[in-house]
Amino acid sequence: MAENAVDSKFIKERLAVLKGGRFKAWLEICANCAYCADSCFFYLANNKDPKFMPAYKIKETLGKLYKKNGDVTREELEKIADIAYGDCNGCRRCSLYCPFGIDIAVMIAAVRGICNSQGLAPEGLSTAAKNHLEFGNQMAITEEEFTETVEWMEEEYAEEMKGLEIPIDKKGAEMLYVLNAREVKYYPQDIGEAAMLFTVAGENWTMSKDAWDMTNLAMFAGDAKVMAHAVKIIYDAAEKLGVKWIGTSE
Amino acid sequence: MYEFVTGPLVWISFIIFFVGMTVKIVSLIRLAKEKDKVVFNHLDAGWSIRSIVFWLIPFGSRSMREKPVFTVISYTFHVCLLATPIFLLSHNILWDERWGISWWTLSESVTDYMTLIFLVAVVGLMGRRIILPEVRIVTRAYDYLLLLIAAAPFITGFLAYHQWGPYKAMLIIHVLCGEIMLIAIPFTKLSHMLLFFLTRAHIGSEMGRRREAKTW
Numbered sequence: 523m524a525e526n527a528v529d530s531k532f533i534k535e536r537l538a539v540l541k542g543g544r545f546k547a548w549l550e551i552c553a554n555c556a557y558c559a560d561s562c563f564f565y566l567a568n569n570k571d572p573k574f575m576p577a578y579k580i581k582e583t584l585g586k587l588y589k590k591n592g593d594v595t596r597e598e599l600e601k602i603a604d605i606a607y608g609d610c611n612g613c614r615r616c617s618l619y620c621p622f623g624i625d626i627a628v629m630i631a632a633v634r635g636i637c638n639s640q641g642l643a644p645e646g647l648s649t650a651a652k653n654h655l656e657f658g659n660q661m662a663i664t665e666e667e668f669t670e671t672v673e674w675m676e677e678e679y680a681e682e683m684k685g686l687e688i689p690i691d692k693k694g695a696e697m698l699y700v701l702n703a704r705e706v707k708y709y710p711q712d713i714g715e716a717a718m719l720f721t722v723a724g725e726n727w728t729m730s731k732d733a734w735d736m737t738n739l740a741m742f743a744g745d746a747k748v749m750a751h752a753v754k755i756i757y758d759a760a761e762k763l764g765v766k767w768i769g770t771s772e
Numbered sequence: 773m774y775e776f777v778t779g780p781l782v783w784i785s786f787i788i789f790f791v792g793m794t795v796k797i798v799s800l801i802r803l804a805k806e807k808d809k810v811v812f813n814h815l816d817a818g819w820s821i822r823s824i825v826f827w828l829i830p831f832g833s834r835s836m837r838e839k840p841v842f843t844v845i846s847y848t849f850h851v852c853l854l855a856t857p858i859f860l861l862s863h864n865i866l867w868d869e870r871w872g873i874s875w876w877t878l879s880e881s882v883t884d885y886m887t888l889i890f891l892v893a894v895v896g897l898m899g900r901r902i903i904l905p906e907v908r909i910v911t912r913a914y915d916y917l918l919l920l921i922a923a924a925p926f927i928t929g930f931l932a933y934h935q936w937g938p939y940k941a942m943l944i945i946h947v948l949c950g951e952i953m954l955i956a957i958p959f960t961k962l963s964h965m966l967l968f969f970l971t972r973a974h975i976g977s978e979m980g981r982r983r984e985a986k987t988w
Contacts, residue, residue, distance in 0.1 A: 547971055551971065554901075575906045617987070618987050619835040
Protein backbone atom coordinates (compact mmCIF):
# COMPACT_ATOMS: atom_id res chain seq x y z
CA MET A 523 0.00 0.00 0.00
CA ALA A 524 1.32 3.41 -0.92
CA GLU A 525 2.25 5.81 1.85
CA ASN A 526 -0.67 8.13 1.19
CA ALA A 527 -3.35 5.63 0.28
CA VAL A 528 -6.35 4.71 2.33
CA ASP A 529 -7.86 1.25 1.92
CA SER A 530 -11.43 2.47 1.90
CA LYS A 531 -12.77 -0.93 0.90
CA PHE A 532 -11.35 -2.40 4.10
CA ILE A 533 -12.70 0.50 6.17
CA LYS A 534 -16.13 0.05 4.61
CA GLU A 535 -16.18 -3.63 5.55
CA ARG A 536 -14.97 -2.84 9.04
CA LEU A 537 -17.68 -0.17 9.48
CA ALA A 538 -20.34 -2.66 8.40
CA VAL A 539 -19.05 -5.29 10.84
CA LEU A 540 -19.00 -2.75 13.66
CA LYS A 541 -22.60 -1.70 13.16
CA GLY A 542 -24.22 -4.10 15.58
CA GLY A 543 -27.14 -3.44 17.88
CA ARG A 544 -25.10 -1.29 20.22
CA PHE A 545 -23.48 1.04 17.69
CA LYS A 546 -26.75 1.40 15.80
CA ALA A 547 -28.73 2.35 18.88
CA TRP A 548 -26.01 4.63 20.29
CA LEU A 549 -25.44 6.56 17.10
CA GLU A 550 -29.14 6.91 16.56
CA ILE A 551 -30.33 8.16 19.93
CA CYS A 552 -27.59 10.53 21.09
CA ALA A 553 -29.64 13.66 21.70
CA ASN A 554 -26.60 15.96 21.65
CA CYS A 555 -27.50 17.02 25.18
CA ALA A 556 -23.86 17.56 26.27
CA TYR A 557 -24.22 15.94 29.69
CA CYS A 558 -21.01 14.14 28.72
CA ALA A 559 -18.92 17.32 28.44
CA ASP A 560 -18.14 17.82 32.13
CA SER A 561 -17.28 14.16 32.63
CA CYS A 562 -14.24 14.44 30.37
CA PHE A 563 -10.93 15.49 31.88
CA PHE A 564 -9.57 16.37 28.45
CA TYR A 565 -12.41 18.89 28.19
CA LEU A 566 -11.92 20.21 31.73
CA ALA A 567 -8.13 20.40 31.44
CA ASN A 568 -8.36 22.35 28.18
CA ASN A 569 -10.36 25.22 29.66
CA LYS A 570 -13.62 23.64 28.57
CA ASP A 571 -12.73 23.83 24.90
CA PRO A 572 -15.84 22.33 23.28
CA LYS A 573 -13.65 20.43 20.80
CA PHE A 574 -12.81 18.04 23.62
CA MET A 575 -16.37 17.19 24.63
CA PRO A 576 -16.95 13.44 24.11
CA ALA A 577 -19.96 13.52 21.74
CA TYR A 578 -18.10 15.91 19.44
CA LYS A 579 -15.10 13.59 19.34
CA ILE A 580 -17.38 10.79 18.15
CA LYS A 581 -19.01 13.02 15.53
CA GLU A 582 -15.60 13.98 14.19
CA THR A 583 -14.31 10.40 14.07
CA LEU A 584 -16.78 7.52 13.84
CA GLY A 585 -19.59 9.84 12.75
CA LYS A 586 -17.49 11.15 9.91
CA LEU A 587 -16.42 7.65 8.84
CA TYR A 588 -20.03 6.47 8.68
CA LYS A 589 -21.17 9.63 6.94
CA LYS A 590 -18.57 9.17 4.21
CA ASN A 591 -18.90 5.38 4.33
CA GLY A 592 -15.17 4.96 4.65
CA ASP A 593 -14.29 7.17 1.69
CA VAL A 594 -11.86 9.40 3.55
CA THR A 595 -8.58 10.88 2.41
CA ARG A 596 -5.30 10.19 4.18
CA GLU A 597 -5.38 13.70 5.69
CA GLU A 598 -8.89 13.19 7.01
CA LEU A 599 -7.95 9.84 8.51
CA GLU A 600 -4.85 11.38 10.11
CA LYS A 601 -7.07 13.99 11.75
CA ILE A 602 -9.39 11.24 12.95
CA ALA A 603 -6.40 9.33 14.38
CA ASP A 604 -5.23 12.47 16.19
CA ILE A 605 -8.56 12.66 18.00
CA ALA A 606 -8.91 8.92 18.64
CA TYR A 607 -5.39 8.55 20.09
CA GLY A 608 -4.69 12.03 21.35
CA ASP A 609 -7.92 13.49 22.70
CA CYS A 610 -9.38 10.44 24.44
CA ASN A 611 -7.71 7.82 26.61
CA GLY A 612 -10.74 5.54 26.70
CA CYS A 613 -11.46 5.93 30.42
CA ARG A 614 -15.22 5.46 29.85
CA ARG A 615 -16.24 8.10 32.38
CA CYS A 616 -18.58 9.75 29.86
CA SER A 617 -20.67 6.59 29.60
CA LEU A 618 -21.48 6.99 33.31
CA TYR A 619 -22.64 10.57 32.72
CA CYS A 620 -24.70 9.88 29.59
CA PRO A 621 -28.47 9.61 30.16
CA PHE A 622 -28.57 6.81 27.57
CA GLY A 623 -25.38 5.16 28.79
CA ILE A 624 -23.71 5.48 25.40
CA ASP A 625 -20.30 3.82 25.62
CA ILE A 626 -18.21 6.42 23.80
CA ALA A 627 -14.85 4.85 24.67
CA VAL A 628 -15.87 1.59 22.98
CA MET A 629 -16.58 3.55 19.81
CA ILE A 630 -13.24 5.38 20.08
CA ALA A 631 -11.55 1.97 20.42
CA ALA A 632 -13.27 0.92 17.20
CA VAL A 633 -11.99 4.05 15.47
CA ARG A 634 -8.47 3.24 16.71
CA GLY A 635 -8.84 -0.20 15.16
CA ILE A 636 -9.56 1.41 11.80
CA CYS A 637 -6.68 3.89 12.14
CA ASN A 638 -4.32 1.10 13.19
CA SER A 639 -5.27 -0.93 10.12
CA GLN A 640 -4.10 1.98 7.97
CA GLY A 641 -0.80 2.28 9.83
CA LEU A 642 -1.82 5.34 11.82
CA ALA A 643 -1.33 4.07 15.38
CA PRO A 644 1.26 6.05 17.39
CA GLU A 645 4.68 4.50 16.91
CA GLY A 646 5.19 3.60 20.57
CA LEU A 647 2.00 1.60 20.63
CA SER A 648 2.49 -0.20 17.33
CA THR A 649 6.10 -1.11 18.22
CA ALA A 650 4.91 -2.52 21.52
CA ALA A 651 2.25 -4.55 19.73
CA LYS A 652 4.83 -5.87 17.26
CA ASN A 653 7.15 -6.82 20.14
CA HIS A 654 4.33 -8.62 21.90
CA LEU A 655 3.69 -10.76 18.85
CA GLU A 656 7.38 -11.58 18.40
CA PHE A 657 8.69 -11.84 21.96
CA GLY A 658 5.55 -12.37 24.05
CA ASN A 659 6.19 -9.06 25.83
CA GLN A 660 5.96 -5.43 24.80
CA MET A 661 9.64 -4.57 25.47
CA ALA A 662 11.29 -7.16 23.24
CA ILE A 663 12.91 -8.97 26.18
CA THR A 664 14.27 -12.36 25.16
CA GLU A 665 13.65 -15.55 27.10
CA GLU A 666 17.30 -15.62 28.13
CA GLU A 667 17.20 -12.07 29.50
CA PHE A 668 14.03 -12.85 31.41
CA THR A 669 15.39 -16.05 32.96
CA GLU A 670 18.67 -14.37 33.88
CA THR A 671 16.92 -11.44 35.52
CA VAL A 672 14.67 -13.70 37.55
CA GLU A 673 17.55 -15.92 38.64
CA TRP A 674 19.61 -12.89 39.62
CA MET A 675 16.75 -11.58 41.76
CA GLU A 676 16.26 -14.99 43.33
CA GLU A 677 19.92 -15.05 44.39
CA GLU A 678 19.85 -11.49 45.78
CA TYR A 679 16.64 -11.82 47.71
CA ALA A 680 17.34 -15.34 48.99
CA GLU A 681 20.18 -13.73 50.93
CA GLU A 682 17.67 -11.50 52.69
CA MET A 683 15.01 -14.12 53.23
CA LYS A 684 15.65 -17.78 53.90
CA GLY A 685 13.84 -20.21 51.65
CA LEU A 686 12.93 -17.56 49.05
CA GLU A 687 12.46 -18.96 45.56
CA ILE A 688 11.27 -17.59 42.25
CA PRO A 689 9.95 -20.68 40.51
CA ILE A 690 9.72 -20.75 36.73
CA ASP A 691 7.32 -23.18 35.03
CA LYS A 692 6.71 -25.10 38.24
CA LYS A 693 4.08 -27.76 37.72
CA GLY A 694 1.53 -28.07 40.49
CA ALA A 695 1.73 -24.40 41.49
CA GLU A 696 -1.54 -22.75 42.45
CA MET A 697 -0.88 -19.26 41.08
CA LEU A 698 0.70 -18.01 37.90
CA TYR A 699 2.28 -14.61 38.59
CA VAL A 700 2.38 -12.17 35.66
CA LEU A 701 3.69 -8.61 35.70
CA ASN A 702 4.53 -5.48 33.77
CA ALA A 703 7.41 -5.83 31.30
CA ARG A 704 8.84 -2.65 32.83
CA GLU A 705 9.54 -4.54 36.05
CA VAL A 706 11.78 -7.01 34.26
CA LYS A 707 13.53 -4.35 32.22
CA TYR A 708 13.93 -1.44 34.65
CA TYR A 709 12.81 -2.45 38.14
CA PRO A 710 13.81 -6.09 38.68
CA GLN A 711 13.79 -5.58 42.45
CA ASP A 712 9.99 -5.50 42.18
CA ILE A 713 10.11 -9.19 41.31
CA GLY A 714 12.28 -9.87 44.35
CA GLU A 715 9.90 -7.95 46.59
CA ALA A 716 6.88 -9.78 45.23
CA ALA A 717 8.74 -13.05 45.90
CA MET A 718 9.29 -11.94 49.54
CA LEU A 719 5.57 -11.33 49.92
CA PHE A 720 4.65 -14.68 48.45
CA THR A 721 7.22 -16.45 50.61
CA VAL A 722 5.89 -14.88 53.80
CA ALA A 723 2.30 -15.60 52.73
CA GLY A 724 3.25 -19.20 51.99
CA GLU A 725 1.96 -19.05 48.42
CA ASN A 726 2.50 -21.94 46.05
CA TRP A 727 3.30 -19.86 42.98
CA THR A 728 5.22 -19.82 39.74
CA MET A 729 6.14 -17.66 36.78
CA SER A 730 6.13 -18.81 33.18
CA LYS A 731 8.93 -18.10 30.75
CA ASP A 732 6.41 -18.21 27.88
CA ALA A 733 3.97 -15.66 29.23
CA TRP A 734 4.77 -13.19 31.96
CA ASP A 735 3.85 -9.74 30.54
CA MET A 736 0.32 -8.78 31.50
CA THR A 737 0.35 -5.36 29.83
CA ASN A 738 -1.64 -5.01 26.64
CA LEU A 739 -0.58 -1.98 24.64
CA ALA A 740 -2.07 -3.57 21.52
CA MET A 741 -5.44 -2.89 23.11
CA PHE A 742 -4.65 0.84 23.21
CA ALA A 743 -3.31 0.71 19.66
CA GLY A 744 -6.58 -0.82 18.53
CA ASP A 745 -4.90 -3.98 17.26
CA ALA A 746 -7.50 -6.63 18.09
CA LYS A 747 -5.43 -9.57 16.86
CA VAL A 748 -2.36 -8.87 19.00
CA MET A 749 -4.62 -7.81 21.87
CA ALA A 750 -6.20 -11.27 21.84
CA HIS A 751 -2.79 -12.92 21.41
CA ALA A 752 -1.41 -11.16 24.50
CA VAL A 753 -4.23 -12.49 26.63
CA LYS A 754 -4.26 -15.93 25.06
CA ILE A 755 -0.59 -16.75 25.71
CA ILE A 756 -1.14 -16.09 29.43
CA TYR A 757 -4.22 -18.33 29.56
CA ASP A 758 -2.42 -21.02 27.57
CA ALA A 759 0.50 -20.95 30.00
CA ALA A 760 -1.91 -21.08 32.96
CA GLU A 761 -3.64 -24.10 31.49
CA LYS A 762 -0.39 -25.85 30.65
CA LEU A 763 0.87 -25.39 34.21
CA GLY A 764 -2.51 -26.32 35.65
CA VAL A 765 -2.65 -23.35 38.05
CA LYS A 766 -5.87 -22.36 39.82
CA TRP A 767 -5.55 -18.66 39.25
CA ILE A 768 -3.52 -15.87 37.69
CA GLY A 769 -2.06 -13.09 39.86
CA THR A 770 -1.08 -9.74 38.35
CA SER A 771 1.18 -7.00 39.65
CA GLU A 772 0.18 -3.31 39.85
CA MET B 773 -61.10 16.98 6.54
CA TYR B 774 -61.61 17.06 10.31
CA GLU B 775 -63.26 13.63 10.16
CA PHE B 776 -60.31 12.25 8.21
CA VAL B 777 -57.49 13.59 10.41
CA THR B 778 -59.27 12.55 13.61
CA GLY B 779 -60.41 9.23 12.16
CA PRO B 780 -58.34 7.04 9.82
CA LEU B 781 -55.22 9.18 10.12
CA VAL B 782 -55.16 8.68 13.88
CA TRP B 783 -55.26 4.94 13.38
CA ILE B 784 -52.57 5.09 10.73
CA SER B 785 -50.24 7.13 12.93
CA PHE B 786 -50.77 4.91 15.98
CA ILE B 787 -50.15 1.80 13.88
CA ILE B 788 -46.97 3.30 12.41
CA PHE B 789 -45.84 4.27 15.89
CA PHE B 790 -46.48 0.88 17.50
CA VAL B 791 -45.41 -1.30 14.59
CA GLY B 792 -42.41 0.94 13.87
CA MET B 793 -41.17 0.82 17.44
CA THR B 794 -41.75 -2.94 17.74
CA VAL B 795 -39.87 -3.65 14.51
CA LYS B 796 -37.08 -1.32 15.61
CA ILE B 797 -36.65 -2.91 19.05
CA VAL B 798 -36.92 -6.48 17.81
CA SER B 799 -34.45 -5.92 14.97
CA LEU B 800 -31.98 -4.16 17.30
CA ILE B 801 -32.10 -7.02 19.80
CA ARG B 802 -31.69 -9.53 16.98
CA LEU B 803 -28.74 -7.66 15.56
CA ALA B 804 -27.21 -7.43 19.02
CA LYS B 805 -27.63 -11.18 19.55
CA GLU B 806 -25.76 -11.75 16.33
CA LYS B 807 -23.01 -9.16 16.69
CA ASP B 808 -22.85 -7.92 20.28
CA LYS B 809 -22.53 -11.07 22.36
CA VAL B 810 -20.88 -9.00 25.10
CA VAL B 811 -24.25 -7.40 25.79
CA PHE B 812 -25.85 -10.66 26.79
CA ASN B 813 -23.15 -12.54 28.66
CA HIS B 814 -23.27 -10.03 31.50
CA LEU B 815 -26.87 -8.85 31.31
CA ASP B 816 -28.27 -8.59 34.81
CA ALA B 817 -31.81 -7.68 35.86
CA GLY B 818 -30.85 -5.99 39.15
CA TRP B 819 -28.19 -3.74 37.67
CA SER B 820 -30.38 -2.99 34.62
CA ILE B 821 -33.39 -1.97 36.68
CA ARG B 822 -31.34 0.20 39.01
CA SER B 823 -29.60 1.83 36.06
CA ILE B 824 -33.01 2.69 34.55
CA VAL B 825 -34.82 3.71 37.74
CA PHE B 826 -32.12 6.05 39.04
CA TRP B 827 -32.13 7.85 35.70
CA LEU B 828 -35.93 8.22 35.81
CA ILE B 829 -35.95 9.76 39.30
CA PRO B 830 -35.29 13.53 39.27
CA PHE B 831 -31.71 14.15 40.43
CA GLY B 832 -31.30 10.39 40.75
CA SER B 833 -27.94 10.40 38.98
CA ARG B 834 -24.74 12.29 39.65
CA SER B 835 -24.85 13.71 36.15
CA MET B 836 -28.25 15.28 36.86
CA ARG B 837 -27.13 16.64 40.22
CA GLU B 838 -24.14 18.36 38.66
CA LYS B 839 -26.33 20.21 36.16
CA PRO B 840 -29.41 21.20 38.22
CA VAL B 841 -30.78 23.87 35.87
CA PHE B 842 -30.66 21.62 32.81
CA THR B 843 -32.11 18.76 34.84
CA VAL B 844 -35.11 20.85 35.92
CA ILE B 845 -35.70 22.07 32.35
CA SER B 846 -35.31 18.63 30.81
CA TYR B 847 -37.49 17.01 33.47
CA THR B 848 -40.28 19.54 33.11
CA PHE B 849 -40.08 19.13 29.35
CA HIS B 850 -40.47 15.36 29.45
CA VAL B 851 -43.18 15.22 32.15
CA CYS B 852 -45.33 17.84 30.41
CA LEU B 853 -44.73 16.26 27.01
CA LEU B 854 -46.09 12.91 28.18
CA ALA B 855 -48.66 13.90 30.82
CA THR B 856 -50.43 16.81 29.11
CA PRO B 857 -51.87 14.97 26.09
CA ILE B 858 -52.68 11.81 28.07
CA PHE B 859 -54.58 13.54 30.90
CA LEU B 860 -56.08 16.37 28.88
CA LEU B 861 -59.87 16.65 29.40
CA SER B 862 -60.77 17.25 25.77
CA HIS B 863 -58.62 14.32 24.57
CA ASN B 864 -60.37 12.04 27.03
CA ILE B 865 -63.80 13.29 25.94
CA LEU B 866 -62.76 12.64 22.34
CA TRP B 867 -61.68 9.05 22.82
CA ASP B 868 -64.64 8.41 25.14
CA GLU B 869 -66.94 9.46 22.29
CA ARG B 870 -65.03 7.46 19.67
CA TRP B 871 -63.86 4.34 21.46
CA GLY B 872 -65.64 4.45 24.82
CA ILE B 873 -62.43 4.66 26.85
CA SER B 874 -61.22 7.38 29.20
CA TRP B 875 -59.24 7.78 32.45
CA TRP B 876 -58.30 10.42 34.98
CA THR B 877 -58.15 13.93 33.68
CA LEU B 878 -56.51 17.12 34.85
CA SER B 879 -58.51 20.33 35.01
CA GLU B 880 -58.30 22.50 31.93
CA SER B 881 -56.54 25.33 33.72
CA VAL B 882 -53.85 22.91 34.97
CA THR B 883 -53.16 21.56 31.47
CA ASP B 884 -53.21 25.11 30.14
CA TYR B 885 -50.42 26.03 32.57
CA MET B 886 -48.59 22.79 31.78
CA THR B 887 -48.63 23.74 28.11
CA LEU B 888 -47.12 27.13 28.88
CA ILE B 889 -44.52 25.61 31.20
CA PHE B 890 -43.68 23.08 28.49
CA LEU B 891 -43.16 25.85 25.95
CA VAL B 892 -40.89 27.68 28.41
CA ALA B 893 -38.89 24.45 28.73
CA VAL B 894 -38.66 24.24 24.93
CA VAL B 895 -37.30 27.77 24.82
CA GLY B 896 -34.86 26.80 27.59
CA LEU B 897 -33.61 23.78 25.64
CA MET B 898 -33.25 25.85 22.47
CA GLY B 899 -31.49 28.66 24.33
CA ARG B 900 -29.10 26.18 25.83
CA ARG B 901 -28.20 24.92 22.36
CA ILE B 902 -27.45 28.48 21.27
CA ILE B 903 -25.69 29.82 24.36
CA LEU B 904 -23.52 27.00 25.71
CA PRO B 905 -20.47 26.32 23.48
CA GLU B 906 -20.28 22.61 24.40
CA VAL B 907 -23.90 22.13 23.30
CA ARG B 908 -23.64 24.42 20.28
CA ILE B 909 -20.73 22.47 18.82
CA VAL B 910 -22.77 19.24 18.62
CA THR B 911 -26.06 20.90 17.64
CA ARG B 912 -27.37 20.47 14.10
CA ALA B 913 -30.51 21.84 12.40
CA TYR B 914 -31.98 18.38 12.97
CA ASP B 915 -31.96 18.95 16.75
CA TYR B 916 -34.07 22.09 16.37
CA LEU B 917 -36.41 20.26 14.01
CA LEU B 918 -37.00 17.58 16.64
CA LEU B 919 -37.76 20.20 19.27
CA LEU B 920 -40.16 21.81 16.81
CA ILE B 921 -41.90 18.49 16.12
CA ALA B 922 -42.40 18.07 19.86
CA ALA B 923 -43.53 21.66 20.41
CA ALA B 924 -45.87 22.03 17.44
CA PRO B 925 -48.84 20.08 18.90
CA PHE B 926 -48.58 22.19 22.07
CA ILE B 927 -48.45 25.52 20.27
CA THR B 928 -51.34 24.68 17.95
CA GLY B 929 -53.34 23.04 20.76
CA PHE B 930 -52.91 26.11 22.91
CA LEU B 931 -54.06 28.40 20.08
CA ALA B 932 -57.02 26.15 19.29
CA TYR B 933 -58.10 25.91 22.94
CA HIS B 934 -58.05 29.67 23.34
CA GLN B 935 -59.67 30.00 19.92
CA TRP B 936 -57.02 32.40 18.71
CA GLY B 937 -56.91 32.39 14.95
CA PRO B 938 -59.15 30.28 12.71
CA TYR B 939 -60.45 27.64 15.14
CA LYS B 940 -61.39 24.84 12.76
CA ALA B 941 -58.19 25.07 10.70
CA MET B 942 -56.07 25.34 13.86
CA LEU B 943 -57.71 22.21 15.25
CA ILE B 944 -56.93 20.25 12.09
CA ILE B 945 -53.33 21.49 12.11
CA HIS B 946 -53.08 20.56 15.79
CA VAL B 947 -54.21 16.98 15.18
CA LEU B 948 -51.86 16.71 12.19
CA CYS B 949 -48.92 17.95 14.28
CA GLY B 950 -49.66 15.31 16.90
CA GLU B 951 -49.76 12.64 14.24
CA ILE B 952 -46.50 13.83 12.73
CA MET B 953 -44.85 13.47 16.13
CA LEU B 954 -46.17 9.93 16.60
CA ILE B 955 -45.02 8.88 13.14
CA ALA B 956 -41.64 10.55 13.63
CA ILE B 957 -40.80 8.67 16.84
CA PRO B 958 -39.69 5.34 15.31
CA PHE B 959 -37.68 7.03 12.56
CA THR B 960 -35.81 9.75 14.45
CA LYS B 961 -33.79 10.39 17.59
CA LEU B 962 -37.17 10.55 19.32
CA SER B 963 -36.96 6.75 19.41
CA HIS B 964 -34.90 7.28 22.58
CA MET B 965 -38.34 7.23 24.19
CA LEU B 966 -38.08 3.42 24.26
CA LEU B 967 -34.48 2.68 23.26
CA PHE B 968 -33.48 4.51 26.47
CA PHE B 969 -34.51 1.38 28.37
CA LEU B 970 -32.37 -0.92 26.21
CA THR B 971 -29.18 1.12 26.25
CA ARG B 972 -29.49 1.85 29.97
CA ALA B 973 -30.00 -1.83 30.74
CA HIS B 974 -26.83 -2.58 28.80
CA ILE B 975 -24.58 0.02 30.40
CA GLY B 976 -26.01 -0.77 33.87
CA SER B 977 -25.03 -4.41 33.45
CA GLU B 978 -21.76 -3.65 31.66
CA MET B 979 -20.52 -1.38 34.44
CA GLY B 980 -22.43 -3.05 37.27
CA ARG B 981 -22.16 -6.76 36.87
CA ARG B 982 -18.74 -6.65 35.24
CA ARG B 983 -17.07 -4.21 37.61
CA GLU B 984 -19.51 -3.36 40.42
CA ALA B 985 -19.62 0.29 39.38
CA LYS B 986 -22.87 2.20 39.41
CA THR B 987 -23.89 4.20 36.38
CA TRP B 988 -25.96 6.81 38.18
